Amino acid sequence: MKNLAAPIITSLAILLTGCATHPIESPTQPHSSASAPADKMAWWRDARFGMFIHWGVYSEAAGVWDGKPVDGVGEWIMYHGKIPPDKYAALAPRFSPVKFDALQWVQAAKAAGMKYIVITSKHHDGFCMWDSKLTTWDIIDATPFKRDPLKELAEACKAEGITLCFYHSIMDWSHPLAKKETWSAYREHMKGQLRELLTNYGTIGVLWFDGEWTPEWTVEHGRDLYSYIRELQPSIIVNDRVGKERDVTGGMKSSQGAVGDFGTPEQEIPSTGLGVDWESCMTMNDTWGFKHSDTNWKSTTTLVRMLSDCASKGGNFLLNVGPTGLGEIPQPSLDRLREVGEWLNINSEAIYATTASPFRRLPWGCATTKHLGNRTFLYLHVYDWPKDGRLLVPNLATSAKSAALLTADGSKPLRSQLNNDGLAITVPNTPPNPHAAIIKLELAGEIKVKPPQPLSLNAQGILLAHAQDADISGPSLKVETIEGKQNLGFWTSKDAKASWQIDVPQGRYKVWIDAACIDSSAGNGFVVSVGNSSVAGKTRATGAWSKFQKFEVGEATCERGPTTLVVRAGEPFSSALMNLRSVELRLVR
Numbered sequence: 001m002k003n004l005a006a007p008i009i010t011s012l013a014i015l016l017t018g019c020a021t022h023p024i025e026s027p028t029q030p031h032s033s034a035s036a037p038a039d040k041m042a043w044w045r046d047a048r049f050g051m052f053i054h055w056g057v058y059s060e061a062a063g064v065w066d067g068k069p070v071d072g073v074g075e076w077i078m079y080h081g082k083i084p085p086d087k088y089a090a091l092a093p094r095f096s097p098v099k100f101d102a103l104q105w106v107q108a109a110k111a112a113g114m115k116y117i118v119i120t121s122k123h124h125d126g127f128c129m130w131d132s133k134l135t136t137w138d139i140i141d142a143t144p145f146k147r148d149p150l151k152e153l154a155e156a157c158k159a160e161g162i163t164l165c166f167y168h169s170i171m172d173w174s175h176p177l178a179k180k181e182t183w184s185a186y187r188e189h190m191k192g193q194l195r196e197l198l199t200n201y202g203t204i205g206v207l208w209f210d211g212e213w214t215p216e217w218t219v220e221h222g223r224d225l226y227s228y229i230r231e232l233q234p235s236i237i238v239n240d241r242v243g244k245e246r247d248v249t250g251g252m253k254s255s256q257g258a259v260g261d262f263g264t265p266e267q268e269i270p271s272t273g274l275g276v277d278w279e280s281c282m283t284m285n286d287t288w289g290f291k292h293s294d295t296n297w298k299s300t301t302t303l304v305r306m307l308s309d310c311a312s313k314g315g316n317f318l319l320n321v322g323p324t325g326l327g328e329i330p331q332p333s334l335d336r337l338r339e340v341g342e343w344l345n346i347n348s349e350a351i352y353a354t355t356a357s358p359f360r361r362l363p364w365g366c367a368t369t370k371h372l373g374n375r376t377f378l379y380l381h382v383y384d385w386p387k388d389g390r391l392l393v394p395n396l397a398t399s400a401k402s403a404a405l406l407t408a409d410g411s412k413p414l415r416s417q418l419n420n421d422g423l424a425i426t427v428p429n430t431p432p433n434p435h436a437a438i439i440k441l442e443l444a445g446e447i448k449v450k451p452p453q454p455l456s457l458n459a460q461g462i463l464l465a466h467a468q469d470a471d472i473s474g475p476s477l478k479v480e481t482i483e484g485k486q487n488l489g490f491w492t493s494k495d496a497k498a499s500w501q502i503d504v505p506q507g508r509y510k511v512w513i514d515a516a517c518i519d520s521s522a523g524n525g526f527v528v529s530v531g532n533s534s535v536a537g538k539t540r541a542t543g544a545w546s547k548f549q550k551f552e553v554g555e556a557t558c559e560r561g562p563t564t565l566v567v568r569a570g571e572p573f574s575s576a577l578m579n580l581r582s583v584e585l586r587l588v589r
């Protein structure tokens, strides 16, 4: 293994302080033609669901170094454990994943309903999980394993009809050239290794770059690399981390010129579709690379609802597994993969080849749509099953030609009735599964959704505008859930604002907010406007982003009739404004 001293320390020092078969109506494999097809994204959009695999010599460490647990995600043990390069190199001769079985992994992904696999070819530690001729810091030269797992995965994916994709870290803590003075030579080295990956392992679906935040990397380097990759495999899809434009939510900026084909929100799902192609990547516990100590597993229900949520916003879901140093996917991961697959066995048509919901939000879950020829389908993903046997799709203005509940025993016809409030569906007392019950509607025409009723005063003369009912515009701002309640969060841009359509009697109103703010963000300015009247306020410290308090901002005059309530940043503005649960207008006179 190469002398790892200076570059790693340099890099670390500058390092910034995450079936059965499931029928699908369209092809799920990328084109291998010499020129990119008209729409190279088609297979990827239809696929909706993939497996992320973080696997490397860090898996052998499993979050422990010198007998002591190391904080942070497993694949960052070198950094968090402050392990000197020559000491970290000792992991390689220990790494002998004799239980690795590529076909078993691919079949587990396929049975889970996943259509593609993204595996780490090289993570930030620079260790190469394939037989590279450009380094000895790789699985053939540096370990007793002497097999090329990417080659074996390529064969298994081809046999099972799963698309193989590679994760590749731009940042490299090991390579002696990966430093400012020799960065252009390192870029040539990286291109050489990418050529190996894109010419020796068959058609690759996606190149998933990461580590782009390292300061030596520039947008120009990203554009150059994107073109290089596309010359090697014209149909390949490349994520936005080949460039430098992913914003705090990871979603690719919609600005023109952002290089890369899809946005990459990480460990979160955007509050609405990002208006571009995107994929949320998520761990099943809290670590990407294997850690013995991380047993904080998400439930299967949570994972199914994340998949539904991504699809309902027109995005993909990339769910991670972190295999052990012996080459085994942890049993809790396998259990969840199997259970998600069982759900998809019955409900996959509500996920694959669907497009986003026409509703900004639904009280009981979410929805996806599908157009087949001149037929329009709406799939309702119901998390909160009605207790009164009646499910309302609010503001839907198109009747259903048919309605059916998807169950293990086939689809069960349901009765539906269109009324002024929307489409009312008569449903059985219990849902067919605990994760997300799917109701399939074939609509009598194009989907029409009435705009939601404007907010109005309640019996106490108070108008309550909740975060989850806001129209959000501008970067980063999104709805999140803290302690079971929803709030507007990630208010890190002065250009972001939240608005609500309201209709209240003319009069004078006291304006209150229910907000949280850490000490360092206190004193930021914000403005609450109601039609042409506005009142300015300053955020007040509540001790934590999760500690909400109600504050009176001031008074505003409302003219009669429909108008808009808006909250936006004011002066001064620094880093993050506040977390906002709701705005209240209290009629004074």
Ligand code: FHN
Binding pocket: 018, 073, 075, 076, 210, 211, 266, 281, 288
């Ligand atoms: O630093 C990496 C991390 O180890 C992991 O690979 C995630 C997965 O997307 N990406 C980076 C953090 O954004």
